Amino acid sequence: MILLRKNKNNISYDAGGFIDNGRKKVYNKNNRFFRKDWNNVRENFFMKEMQTTYNPAEFEDRIYAQWVKKGCFTAKIDPQKVPFTVMMPPPNITGQLHMGHAMDETMQDIVVRFKRMQGYSVLWQPGTDHASLATEHKIVEKLREEGTTKEELGREEFLRRAYEWKDRYGGKIVGQLKKLGSSCDWSRIAFTMDETCSRAVREAFFQLYQKGLIYRGSRIINWCPDCKTALSDEEVAYSEDAGHFWYFNYPVEGSEEFITIATTRPETMLGDTAVAVHPGDERYAHLVGKTLVLPFIGRKIPVVADEYVDPEFGTGAVKITPAHDPNDFEVGLRNRLPMIRILNDDGTVNEEGGQFAGLDRYEARKRIVEGMKELGLLVKIENHVHNVGHCHRCNATIEPLVSKQWFVKMAPLAKPAIDAVVKNKTKFTPDRFAKIYYNWLENIRDWCISRQLWWGHRIPVWYCDDCGAEVCSRENVTVCPKCGSARVRQDEDCLDTWFSSALWPFSTLGWPEETPEYRYFYPTDVLVTGYDIIPFWVMRMMFSGIRYTGKVPFRDVLIHGLVRDEQGRKMSKSLGNGINPLEIIAKYGADSLRLSLVTGVAPGNDTRFTETKVEASRNFINKIWNATRFVLMNAKGVDIPKTIERAKLTPADRWIISRLMATIREVTLSLQKYDLGIAADKITSFAWDDFCDWYIELSKPALYGTDPERKRQTLAVLLFVLTDLMKLLHPFAPFVTEEIYGYLPNTEGLIITADYPRYDPKLAYREEAKAFEGVIGLIKAVRAMKVSVNCPPSKKVRLFLVTEARRLISLNRGCILRLAGASEIEFVESGTSVKEKTVSQVTDIAHIFVPLGELVDLDAERARLSKELDRITGEIARADGKLSNQNFIAKAPKKLVDDEFAKREKYLEMKKKIEQQLASL
RNA sequence: GGAAGUUUAGCUCAGUUGGGAGAGCACCUGCCUUACAAGCAGGGGGUCAUAGGUUCGAACCCUAUAACUUCCACCA
Numbered sequence: 002m003i004l005l006r007k008n009k010n011n012i013s014y015d016a017g018g019f020i021d022n023g024r025k026k027v028y029n030k031n032n033r034f035f036r037k038d039w040n041n042v043r044e045n046f047f048m049k050e051m052q053t054t055y056n057p058a059e060f061e062d063r064i065y066a067q068w069v070k071k072g073c074f075t076a077k078i079d080p081q082k083v084p085f086t087v088m089m090p091p092p093n094i095t096g097q098l099h100m101g102h103a104m105d106e107t108m109q110d111i112v113v114r115f116k117r118m119q120g121y122s123v124l125w126q127p128g129t130d131h132a133s134l135a136t137e138h139k140i141v142e143k144l145r146e147e148g149t150t151k152e153e154l155g156r157e158e159f160l161r162r163a164y165e166w167k168d169r170y171g172g173k174i175v176g177q178l179k180k181l182g183s184s185c186d187w188s189r190i191a192f193t194m195d196e197t198c199s200r201a202v203r204e205a206f207f208q209l210y211q212k213g214l215i216y217r218g219s220r221i222i223n224w225c226p227d228c229k230t231a232l233s234d235e236e237v238a239y240s241e242d243a244g245h246f247w248y249f250n251y252p253v254e255g256s257e258e259f260i261t262i263a264t265t266r267p268e269t270m271l272g273d274t275a276v277a278v279h280p281g282d283e284r285y286a287h288l289v290g291k292t293l294v295l296p297f298i299g300r301k302i303p304v305v306a307d308e309y310v311d312p313e314f315g316t317g318a319v320k321i322t323p324a325h326d327p328n329d330f331e332v333g334l335r336n337r338l339p340m341i342r343i344l345n346d347d348g349t350v351n352e353e354g355g356q357f358a359g360l361d362r363y364e365a366r367k368r369i370v371e372g373m374k375e376l377g378l379l380v381k382i383e384n385h386v387h388n389v390g391h392c393h394r395c396n397a398t399i400e401p402l403v404s405k406q407w408f409v410k411m412a413p414l415a416k417p418a419i420d421a422v423v424k425n426k427t428k429f430t431p432d433r434f435a436k437i438y439y440n441w442l443e444n445i446r447d448w449c450i451s452r453q454l455w456w457g458h459r460i461p462v463w464y465c466d467d468c469g470a471e472v473c474s475r476e477n478v479t480v481c482p483k484c485g486s487a488r489v490r491q492d493e494d495c496l497d498t499w500f501s502s503a504l505w506p507f508s509t510l511g512w513p514e515e516t517p518e519y520r521y522f523y524p525t526d527v528l529v530t531g532y533d534i535i536p537f538w539v540m541r542m543m544f545s546g547i548r549y550t551g552k553v554p555f556r557d558v559l560i561h562g563l564v565r566d567e568q569g570r571k572m573s574k575s576l577g578n579g580i581n582p583l584e585i586i587a588k589y590g591a592d593s594l595r596l597s598l599v600t601g602v603a604p605g606n607d608t609r610f611t612e613t614k615v616e617a618s619r620n621f622i623n624k625i626w627n628a629t630r631f632v633l634m635n636a637k638g639v640d641i642p643k644t645i646e647r648a649k650l651t652p653a654d655r656w657i658i659s660r661l662m663a664t665i666r667e668v669t670l671s672l673q674k675y676d677l678g679i680a681a682d683k684i685t686s687f688a689w690d691d692f693c694d695w696y697i698e699l700s701k702p703a704l705y706g707t708d709p710e711r712k713r714q715t716l717a718v719l720l721f722v723l724t725d726l727m728k729l730l731h732p733f734a735p736f737v738t739e740e741i742y743g744y745l746p747n748t749e750g751l752i753i754t755a756d757y758p759r760y761d762p763k764l765a766y767r768e769e770a771k772a773f774e775g776v777i778g779l780i781k782a783v784r785a786m787k788v789s790v791n792c793p794p795s796k797k798v799r800l801f802l803v804t805e806a807r808r809l810i811s812l813n814r815g816c817i818l819r820l821a822g823a824s825e826i827e828f829v830e831s832g833t834s835v836k837e838k839t840v841s842q843v844t845d846i847a848h849i850f851v852p853l854g855e856l857v858d859l860d861a862e863r864a865r866l867s868k869e870l871d872r873i874t875g876e877i878a879r880a881d882g883k884l885s886n887q888n889f890i891a892k893a894p895k896k897l898v899d900d901e902f903a904k905r906e907k908y909l910e911m912k913k914k915i916e917q918q919l920a921s922l
Numbered sequence: 923g924g925a926a927g928u929u930u931a932g933c934u935c936a937g938u939u940g941g942g943a944g945a946g947c948a949c950c951u952g953c954c955u956u957a958c959a960a961g962c963a964g965g966g967g968g969u970c971a972u973a974g975g976u977u978c979g980a981a982c983c984c985u986a987u988a989a990c991u992u993c994c995a996c997c998a
Contacts, residue, residue, distance in 0.1 A: 053957090053958085054958080054960070055958095055960080239994090239995090239996090246998095262998080263997095263998065264998060265997095265998070266998085269998095277998090309997095309998095310997090310998080311997055311998085313997085314997040314998075315997070315998065316998095318998090319997085319998045320998070321998085322998090326998075328996095328997090328998075329998080387996090387997090387998095388995090388996065433926070433927080434926090436925075436926070437925080437926065437993075437994090440924090440925065440926090440993085440994070441993095441994080444994080444995080532992095532993090533992095533993090536993090536994095563992095567934090569934095569991090600935095600936090600945090600946085601934080601935050601936055601945070601946070602935085602936085603935085603936065603937090605927090606927085606928085606935090607927095607928095607991090607992090608934090608935085609934065609935085611934070611947090613934085613946080613947055613948095614934080614946075614947085616947090616960075617946055617947070617960095618946095619960065620958095620960040620961090621960090622960090623958070623960045623961090624957090624958065624960080624961080626957090626958080626960095627957040627958035627960095627961085628957065628958080629957080630957050630958080631957035631958080632957085633957095634956095634957070635957090667938090670938085671938075674938080676938065678935095678936070679936080679937085679938065682936070682944095682945075685945090685946095686945080693957085693958085694962080694963095697957075698955095698962095705956095781963095781964090784963060784964065785963090785964060785965090787963090787964090788951075788952070788963070788964045788965080789964085789965095791951090791952080793952080793953080794952070794953055794955070794962090794963065794964095795953080795955070819955090822955080822963095876942090879942075883942095883978085883979085886978060886979085887978085888977095888978035888979090889978040889979070890978085891978075892977090892978045892979090893941075893978060893979075894941080897941060897979095900941095901941095904942090
């Protein structure tokens with residue numbers, strides 16, 4: 002015995018195939034449904050029956066393999082079709098995909114599958130990113146564990162290791178993407194360091210260099226002493242750290258006077274080259290131009306006046322360290338101060354630090370404070386919380402320092418990128434993210450692109466050791482073009498990883514070559530990504546795309562939020578709260594995971610991941626699965642018409658088809674607007690509420706009845722609706738819909754390449770559907786009445802109806818009997834009293850009387866009717882309130898006013914009936 | 923200091939150009955109704971953060987306030 006399932010109410014055991022949902026049931030060998038043969042495509046899989054519960058593990062991998070084998074994901078240049086291109090944000094090869102990736106990929110796959118079914122020629126370009134710093138950091142860490150360093154290994158061996166790493170993790174990521182069901186074109190998989198991308202990087206660098214938009218210079222940059230590389234502004238994360246404010250006295254030369262400065266980084270005093278005060282500050286006016294003697298070092302530094310100083314803050318006197326602070330750097334330039342760098346690349350004090358040389362920066366800080374105290378120059382120490390920059394890779398505290406690096410001049414690139422969004426050439430969804438994008442680009446500073454790393458695109462600049470020439474070239478340089486010397490060497494540094502990612506939308510298509518792919522698929526249609534990488538990537542693709550190709554790289558940017566944990570915290574390694582998508586897939590299936598990641602999520606908003614949500618999605622899919630089983634079970638041996646005959650449709654048929662059409666229209670519109678959550682919601686409620694809970698039940702009288710033609714027609718409708726439902730659901734739940742599609746009669750090929758359902762106005766049946774809602778209301782009313790008097794659901798009751806809708810009710814007699822749990826329906830004239838004790842209820846189309854004999858508690862019935870009367874009276878009051886307002890009558894749309902009058906009439910009528918009934922009790 | 927977001931049922935969240943407040947989960951009642959207990963039927967539960975304003979009409983638009991979140995900048 003195997004424990005199958007445990008829930009609140011029961012525990013089920015596998016009793017050798019005799020068990021079904023806790024009920025003992027003999028397995029019926031005749032109840033088998035056979036999957037049609039997919040033109041011999043599905044080898045090893047003939048004549049398989051549907052299992053009683055949805056079991057994704059049984060088919061997901063097989064179906065994915067079939068898609069790949071049939072080339073369903075392969076992009077084709079087809080002049081007859083409109084291209085639709087999506088560039089997958091290439092995941093870093095640093096590790097595995099997390100829930101955020103799963104959501105990102107799911108959203109892309111939904112859009113891509115939708116468009117593919119709509120007949121576009123789709124390219125979804127997959128790939129991975131070498132993630133220069135992130136990967137190098139990981140490998141360096143690993144080497145440290147092995148007791149070695151990258152320097153010991155040497156550049157060549159290090160790179161070999163890095164490629165090994167890439168193969169390993171890149172492969173893992175591809176596996177994960179496949180498990181998720183991503184329908185990207187694997188034949189085109191790219192890597193940001195492959196040949197094509199590398200050529201694009203060189204071309205881009207070369208072009209900017211030629212135009213003077215790339216330059217090399219000594220500027221203040223963010224230095225990570227741990228990774229030993231420069232970082233861009235975007236790669237620094239600030240956090241409020243508890244620190245101190247140290248007040249130091251600097252002696253004035255040739256006087257007993259001191260000037261008191263405050264600092265949060267005492268060690269930087271070793272590089273001080275001035276003290277600045279505000280020009281208007283009277284306290285210090287007499288000291289401006291005087292000289293101070295820097296303690297420990299003995300350097301003579303001036304007191305300068307500079308507008309930068311805020312006299313209100315601290316002591317109003319600021320120590321100026323031009324080599325280690327961006328603001329001081331500016332002050333230094335203005336006042337022509339020397340720049341003295343006091344830190345080595347690893348964060349230790351260099352030879353400029355005198356007695357502190359060689360010490361780590363924090364040890365130096367400690368010693369300096371002690372030293373100042375001994376010298377009697379320490380005034381006081383205050384607690385101070387301030388923002389400290391950290392390396393977003395290793396979290397080490399960033400040191401701003403002057404260094405010779407390569408920069409991209411941003412102003413000329415940013416302007417067109419802003420304009421493109423202003424002019425709507427690229428649209429953000431939701432549009433509020435455009436503001437964030439503007440905010441970044443408008444305040445952007447030059448982009449530091451050089452990294453002191455080995456893993457990445459090496460800067461395509463060579464230096465001649467003989468003539469000193471600097472040469473930027475697309476091709477490797479072995480001989481100096483200026484002097485012919487062979488003593489040329491390439492710049493040691495690598496490019497920021499985002500320099501190559503920025504080219505992704507066109508480098509993957511072969512740019513700078515005008516390949517057919519580039520011509521056909523570029524510019525791309527939509528970029529799907531999280532708001533957290535707008536500054537890193539979206540904005541850089543924008544200005545790069547515009548610069549190099551003259552076109553915006555994508556028309557739409559669909560921004561989503563972060564996937565958080567159950568408590569709303571960011572999923573992170575350090576918190577250990579991350580959930581591996583693969584584990585969820587193993588437990589619930591990829592479709593369940595995908596659905597749970599998009600339902601109830603609004604564009605751009607963060608979402609919490611809960612397993613309960615996945616479970617709910619899984620339950621929904623199981624529902625669909627069983628609905629299919631129901632249809633197939635009844636379809637067995639029946640020759641189902643390939644098309645539905647409109648003339649033969651019953652009111653219930655028309656109602657469900659009408660609902661289907663409405664759903665098709667709404668879902669299509671929602672998907673076009675990238676409202677994936679709304680689309681999923683519409684599909685779910687149509688499938689569950691309309692199709693399963695109502696139409697399947699409504700179909701049973703016909704299916705179990707004696708009219709074979711009626712049965713055939715009903716099956717045709719069931720199949721028609723189910724097939725379209727599967728198509729609507731396919732982008733969201735690709736695996737199970739493909740699996741089910743394989744079982745459905747009258748379908749061909751694969752659902753992935755099937756046509757997306759179209760709204761057909763001939764099948765809208767608005768009026769008929771509305772009328773049928775009356776029948777549904779009637780059934781619901783009878784059910785509710787039975788419950789309210791504790792009548793067992795299984796007990797069949799007789800219905801006496803006073804109604805003007807006799808024809809409608811007669812047409813649906815079988816359905817009403819079955820669904821309402823009734824034994825007969827009898828029409829009575831208004832005013833005739835039923836001889837037995839009855840309960841009654843008024844609906845839109847009928848006044849219902851149900852004789853329930855001794856079950857009727859007169860007092861309870863009176864109470865119930867009174868309550869109902871109150872409700873109706875309230876409704877009338879509401880309508881009266883509106884209708885007595887002349888402004889409403891005059892200004893509201895006519896339809897609304899008419900509707901309100903009609904409602905009032907209806908409620909007045911209902912009220913009359915209830916009052917009569919109350920009086921008769 | 924600047925910007926963006928959030929505030930709706932016990933919980934997590936939807937709410938599509940302003941026109942009678944929704945879902946999932948949880949809860950209550952009753953059901954083994956031959957597709958499905960991963961289910962079915964019925965039900966309870968909300969001053970839509972607060973205060974103003976615009977409007978015939980506001981969860982939705984405007985203004986202010988409060989709380990929370992995030993991003994950017996930053997005074998050494």
